Amino acid sequence: MSASVAVYRNVYTEDRFKQAYGSDDDARGSMAFALLTSVAPIFGLYTSFFPVVLYMFFGTGRHVSTGTFAVVSLMTGSVVEQLVPTPLEMNSSSSETAEFEAQRIGVASAVALLSGIIMLCMFGLQLGFLSTYLSEPIVKAFTSAAAFHVTISQLQSMLGLRLPRHTGTFSLFKTLASVMKNLPHTNMAELLISMVCLAVLVPVKEINMRYRQRLRTPIPVEILTVILATGVAYASSLDSTYNIEIVGHIPAGFPRPRMPALHTLPEIAGDTVAITFVGYAVSVSLAMIYADKHGYSIHPNQELLAHGVSNTVSSFFTCFPSSATLATTNILESAGGHTQLSGLFTSLVVLIVLLLIGPLFYFLPKMVWVVTWLSVVVLNVDLGLAIGVVFSMMTVICRTQxxxxxxxxxxxxxxxxxxxxxxxxxxxxxxxxxxxxxxxxxxxxxxxxxxxxxxxxxxxxxxxxxxxxxxxxxxxxxxxxxxxxxx
Structure with a gap:
């Protein structure tokens, strides 16, 4: 992520990333984050199943839900794009497309494998104390600013544009400039769908937040929007009539174990370190928030082991890096979950989607919105986090001196x-x-x-x-x- 590289990519969209950690539909969100990672949607479902089951046995956060997370997915997508960029012209044959997808998920799985190994090494060295330096202001500023990166990266999908994706320092501004330059080429059908989705999602979200004390259960507006959009796309053939991107084929059943692309490990090492610390920072911070709220304690070193095992094992089942997920954790806690057995029910929902419902998402349009913010916005996700940690340590040193x-x-x-x-x-x-x-x-x-x-x-x-x-x-x-x- 150090150099600024422009590569061609089909960018898709995910539901709004909320600083307030609002609700989200697990199956729909996992597929959206898979697209954010530059791999097929089915791999997002795998990542929302295997890590959840593994964390249930090793984790100490009773309310934490693991799986796909927007920031980690975005960073992993940057690595995938650099090593396996979308060709300017690719034959549409099924064999070539399958090989291309295999290369991409191989790189993403290699990132998960190396991330898990790094966490296991940190556990062996008892480096859980490093979470002390990830103060609350750092984590909040990082996640909100990274959400701004996610928002801009999905803006071109809302407009129906197929543009080169930029990575590295100042990539956000380069992407924004590219979008502004190509506004005349907007696909009006995709823009209309995006605006309709926003017009439905935003007001209902506000209703859920404002009347959450009166509503026994929040209105599941995301899944209703997905069902409605899928039905409309299927009935009217939007993909062929208006050239709208749809999710496409989602295979049913479990994946066969597959070795990650081990030959890419030297090339992805630097970026994977940043991804590892981001995932660990968010996971431990989220676990601490709910532990303080409910009067118990977590063990940072044990969290290293839990996430290390989750990423290492799941990488052999075509999963990309996972971490604690803000929205799903909030849902489980507000629904009354008090142990990791709640994660078992989450994984059962994903299992049903994998075995039965997955193919029904074929006609799902690939667009919806995300949200919000400075070092991360101006520079990049990994560099912004490093600057935040260093600045925080400098303030501690200055205060104690x-x-x-x-x-x-x-x-x-x-x-x-x-x-x-x-x-x-x-x-x-x-x-x-x-x-x-x-x-x-x-x-x-x-x-x-x-x-x-x-x-x-x-x-x-x-x-x-x-x-x-x-x-x-x-x-x-x-x-x-x-x-x-x-x-």
Missing amino acids: RAGCSVLGRASNTEIYRPLENHSKCYEVPGVKILTYNGPIYYGNRNFFREEMSRLLGLTPEKIRSREKARKALEKREREASVNTVV
């Missing part, structure tokens, strides 16, 4: 001590000077601590040396005086 030192005084007739500079009714204990330093003491702030302590005690090194010199001189005179007295 000059945390401030105060003299404490005691409140009258109590054992309560407060800084004298802020509490005029407190007084110093005679003959005792009590200091407090508002931070940890370590090698980075030792000089500042020494200076502050000397200033508050009135004992600068110069004064100490002069007093020590005067004391030695006095002792010398006393010794000389005692010698003269004896003589």
Whole structure:
């Protein structure tokens, strides 16, 4: 993702990514995120099944639902596009298309395999403490800004445009410029479908949020929209009449185990590290949020093991990288799920889709919307996260280096001590000077601590040396005086 590369790709769309972590339909969302990853929709269903079952046995987050996640899918899609770009002219024969899809999912599965291995190595080294540096502001800013990337990447699909996709630094602005330049070529049929979907989805979402206390269950507007759009596309042959992209064939049943594209591991290593940390950051942060809400604790190192096993094993079943999913986790928690057994019911729904319902999504139009934000928006997802983490660590270092030192005084007739500079009714204990330093003491702030302590005690090194010199001189005179007295 370091170089800026333009490749041709059929871009599809997903449901709105919400900073508020609203609801989402699991089967529909997983297929949309598969398209975001630049692989066929069926692989999204696989990724919403195998990791869920594996995490159920190893994870410590009782409310966490794993599977496809927009940001991880977008980053994986960038890797797939770089290694297996869509040819400018590709023969439409089934054999060539199948080979092309096999190459793409091979790369995506290799990313999942390497990501799982990295997490297992981190578990072996007990590096779960690294989640400490992924502060809440970093995670919130990252996810909302990454959602803005997802939104822009899907904008061309809403307009029915087939444009080159840009990756690397400033890719968002290059994509936006490309969309603006090609606005005259908009497919009005796809734009109309997109606008109708938005006109239905947004108001109903607001109704669900505003009246969630009165509604026993939220209105399942996404799945209703999918069913209606699929029926209309089937009845009116929109794909052939207006050249609208549809999902196409979704095979029923389980995939055969397949080896990921191991020869690509050296090329994807750098990007996979970024994808791993993004997935782990979101998963642990989400698990901590619900653990705090319901009064239990999670174990970051065990989460490394759980997600490491999930990604490693599922990569052999043509799955791309998975992580905790915001929307589905919110649904499970609001529905009353309190253990990972709720994930079993989620996987059963996906299993039904895999075995029975999948082919019915053939005529589903490939469009709908996402949402919202700065380092990530301007630069790129992986680089933006790195900048956020480094900046957060720098602020911690700056705060601890000059945390401030105060003299404490005691409140009258109590054992309560407060800084004298802020509490005029407190007084110093005679003959005792009590200091407090508002931070940890370590090698980075030792000089500042020494200076502050000397200033508050009135004992600068110069004064100490002069007093020590005067004391030695006095002792010398006393010794000389005692010698003269004896003589």
